[in-house]
Amino acid sequence: MSVNHYKSFGSRVFDALNIALLVALALVTVLPLLYVLAGSFATESEIATRPFFLWPEKFVTDTYEYIFGTGAFVRALITTICVTAVGTAVQVMLTLTMAYPLAKRYLPGRALVLNLVIFTLVFSGGMVPTYLVVRDLGLLDSYWALILPLAINPFYLIIVKSFFQELPQALEEAARIDGCSEMGVFLKIVLPLSKPIIATFSLFYAVGIWNDYVSPLLYIDDSSKWTLQVLVRQLTSADAENALAQLDSVFFPAEGLKFAVIVIATLPILFFYPFLQKYFAKGVLIGSVKE
Amino acid sequence: MATDLAPPPVKAVPDPGRETEKVPIRVALLRYRWLYLMLIPGLIYFALFKYLPMYGLTIAFQDFVPFLGYSGSEWVGFKHFEDLFTGPDFGRLLSNTLILALLTVIFVFPAPIIVALMLNELRVGVLKRSIQSLIYIPHFLSWTIVASLTYLLFAVDFGVIANFIHDVLGGPRVDYVAQADWFRPIIIMQTLWKATGWGTIIYLAALASVDPNLYEAARMDGAGRRRQFWHITLPAIRPTIVVMAILTSGNLLDASFEQIWLMTNSLNRSVADVFDSYVYYVGITQGAFSYSTAVGLFKGLAGVVLIFGSNWLAKRLGQRGLF
Numbered sequence: 001m002s003v004n005h006y007k008s009f010g011s012r013v014f015d016a017l018n019i020a021l022l023v024a025l026a027l028v029t030v031l032p033l034l035y036v037l038a039g040s041f042a043t044e045s046e047i048a049t050r051p052f053f054l055w056p057e058k059f060v061t062d063t064y065e066y067i068f069g070t071g072a073f074v075r076a077l078i079t080t081i082c083v084t085a086v087g088t089a090v091q092v093m094l095t096l097t098m099a100y101p102l103a104k105r106y107l108p109g110r111a112l113v114l115n116l117v118i119f120t121l122v123f124s125g126g127m128v129p130t131y132l133v134v135r136d137l138g139l140l141d142s143y144w145a146l147i148l149p150l151a152i153n154p155f156y157l158i159i160v161k162s163f164f165q166e167l168p169q170a171l172e173e174a175a176r177i178d179g180c181s182e183m184g185v186f187l188k189i190v191l192p193l194s195k196p197i198i199a200t201f202s203l204f205y206a207v208g209i210w211n212d213y214v215s216p217l218l219y220i221d222d223s224s225k226w227t228l229q230v231l232v233r234q235l236t237s238a239d240a241e242n243a244l245a246q247l248d249s250v251f252f253p254a255e256g257l258k259f260a261v262i263v264i265a266t267l268p269i270l271f272f273y274p275f276l277q278k279y280f281a282k283g284v285l286i287g288s289v290k291e
Numbered sequence: 292m293a294t295d296l297a298p299p300p301v302k303a304v305p306d307p308g309r310e311t312e313k314v315p316i317r318v319a320l321l322r323y324r325w326l327y328l329m330l331i332p333g334l335i336y337f338a339l340f341k342y343l344p345m346y347g348l349t350i351a352f353q354d355f356v357p358f359l360g361y362s363g364s365e366w367v368g369f370k371h372f373e374d375l376f377t378g379p380d381f382g383r384l385l386s387n388t389l390i391l392a393l394l395t396v397i398f399v400f401p402a403p404i405i406v407a408l409m410l411n412e413l414r415v416g417v418l419k420r421s422i423q424s425l426i427y428i429p430h431f432l433s434w435t436i437v438a439s440l441t442y443l444l445f446a447v448d449f450g451v452i453a454n455f456i457h458d459v460l461g462g463p464r465v466d467y468v469a470q471a472d473w474f475r476p477i478i479i480m481q482t483l484w485k486a487t488g489w490g491t492i493i494y495l496a497a498l499a500s501v502d503p504n505l506y507e508a509a510r511m512d513g514a515g516r517r518r519q520f521w522h523i524t525l526p527a528i529r530p531t532i533v534v535m536a537i538l539t540s541g542n543l544l545d546a547s548f549e550q551i552w553l554m555t556n557s558l559n560r561s562v563a564d565v566f567d568s569y570v571y572y573v574g575i576t577q578g579a580f581s582y583s584t585a586v587g588l589f590k591g592l593a594g595v596v597l598i599f600g601s602n603w604l605a606k607r608l609g610q611r612g613l614f
Binding site: 047051052097117124149151213218229233265273 | 339426
């Protein structure tokens with residue numbers, strides 16, 4: 001806010017305090033993450049003895065060697081990557097194809113469908129009826145149970161629909177006059193214009209699946225189909241010893257393992273964070289634009 | 292939202308095939324066949340995973356036996372609701388949920404508003420952007436990660452926070468995550484850590500849309516920084532605060548199942564059990580489908596009442612509501 005220029009003493013004290021508090025807030029936010037990163041490369045004894053550190057005294061990688069040498073970890077990692085990739089593709093495709101017709105104000109029946117979508121934001125069948133539907137569809141212990149029940153996020157759908165509505169209609173009209181079908185217009189004109197929003201919601205959906213713990217908790221029983229989040233949970237929760245006993249190994253760096261598995265489950269998110277940050281504010285704000 | 296559902300405005304340019312008057316359904320289906328075709332997968336999704344479960348809510352009024360199905364199971368009316376309201380768990384669930392909701396209103400709701408206002412006063416652009424980048428990060432981390440971080444930081448023998456409480460503050464050396472007394476403070480701390488930064492975005496957007504001329508004019512008239520804050524900045528975000536308050540009230544009873552379930556253990560169950568985790572526990576792990584559906588339906592309806600109630604209240608108080 002460059003409009004405010006104050007030179008008074010009180011104003012300066014306020015500014016100093018304000019900056020100090022905000023920097024403290026930022027530190028509280030990132031220090032735990034940096035500590036876990038440092039801890040994942042530290043020895044067991046260092047974790048046990050040093051109260052807090054951001055750089056390990058002795059740099060070791062045995063936790064990571066252990067993780068990538070253990071079948072359960074590698075399997076969970078591959079499972080999570082595949083489910084996230086396929087799931088994001090399905091979600092984005094379904095969201096785009098449904099949002100496009102809903103963006104056409106002249107389409108008869110559009111208001112009804114929109115109202116049905118909006119209603120699901122206020123009210124839902126809830127956990128158990130949804131679980132029963134998934135079960136009746138035979139999706140229990142299937143990777144599809146991690147994807148299909150969340151295939152369209154109604155919020156995202158409405159935001160994408162608003163975006164489509166704001167695209168210049170002249171281009172679409174021109175294509176139609178040239179004999180393009182609606183599908184052709186969608187594929188050749190609308191999608192290329194929508195790259196930023198496709199990127200945004202691909203990332204949002206991908207983060208959602210990657211981070212999802214409730215779906216595997218509800219729908220996956222088979223421990224060979226565990227995702228990374230379930231593994232993180234199993235290893236760091238109160239009954240971690242049981243989970244560790246299930247893994248096939250004699251030696252494991254117990255505490256360091258917890259640090260490392262957190263790092264592995266977080267790293268992809270942090271890797272994509274700059275992209276997320278580039279688009280997310282836009283995504284959030286498109287949604288808040290009143291039509 | 293309301294204007295969006297109104298019929299489209301009459302176009303200035305004649306637009307063959309795009310007229311707004313009613314067309315017979317057969318004509319419309321033929322003319323817009325591609326558009327309707329594109330709607331189908333989405334409609335199937337909403338039918339299967341949103342509306343079928345709503346139909347499934349009928350089992351709350353049945354003694355549902357999976358083998359007999361939704362139509363074959365015996366109807367029992369409000370039996371499960373009576374069981375819930377008169378049973379031993381209801382009081383505990385309600386008070387746990389309400390206490391968490393109250394703590395959310397007091398601590399979690401104002402936090403992003405305060406931080407956004409603080410960021411708004413920052414005049415160093417680089418610093419502002421860096422702080423924003425850092426405090427948004429936790430939003431993208433899973434609750435599993437947040438819970439695991441909490442377990443690590445509060446671990447009895449080596450946890451940073453546990454050490455701090457013991458060594459610096461002189462507190463006892465206890466396993467905080469297993470203490471019933473510490474459950475609520477930890478939940479609120481987690482939510483603050485994860486959601487505060489991200490929550491500022493919507494307020495910062497509202498603040499950014501304030502016309503700088505307003506501040507200019509106010510300064511011309513001799514308004515100090517404090518007065519500008521009270522008379523320009525705060526009124527600028529009031530509508531956003533109202534909308535967020537309405538949305539929050541609708542979610543108050545949800546009390547993030549994922550977060551709470553991850554922090555629940557046998558020692559803190561007395562304060563940790565809320566409606567959602569109870570539904571999971573009784574319904575999914577113990578198989579009491581009908582009873583747990585009744586509990587879920589009660590919670591869902593209470594949420595609807597809350598969101599419409601607060602919307603009504605906002606309008607009564609002269610604010611623009613959400614719908």
